[in-house]
Amino acid sequence: MNSPDLSKMKQDCSNSKECLEMLQMILDGEATTQQKEHFLKEHLEQCMPCYKNYHLEVAIRELLKTKCTSHAPQELVDNIRKQVSQKLAS
Ligand SMILES: [Zn+2]
Numbered sequence: 896m897n898s899p900d901l902s903k904m905k906q907d908c909s910n911s912k913e914c915l916e917m918l919q920m921i922l923d924g925e926a927t928t929q930q931k932e933h934f935l936k937e938h939l940e941q942c943m944p945c946y947k948n949y950h951l952e953v954a955i956r957e958l959l960k961t962k963c964t965s966h967a968p969q970e971l972v973d974n975i976r977k978q979v980s981q982k983l984a985s
Pocket of ligand 1: 908909910911914938942944945
């Protein structure tokens with residue numbers, strides 16, 4: 896995935912609920928290739944909240960994998976969220 900121009904992205908997602916569900920499906924490997932391509936290439940590059948959410952979910956999942964735990968403490972999740980948004984904002 897190439898880096899989209901953050902300044903040109905939408906600041907609000909018109910259907911963030913559906914987007915979040917799609918995002919989870921993609922990360923869980925439940926989405927079809929077509930859904931994945933469309934979402935990652937068409938939507939994420941224009942939609943700031945979804946772009947951030949995606950990176951956040953990826954970071955959380957990576958962390959859970961390395962920690963071998965199925966549930967991250969809320970504090971940890973908050974921490975990751977902060978880090979990811981800082982990284983994306985810079
Ligand atoms: Zn969106």
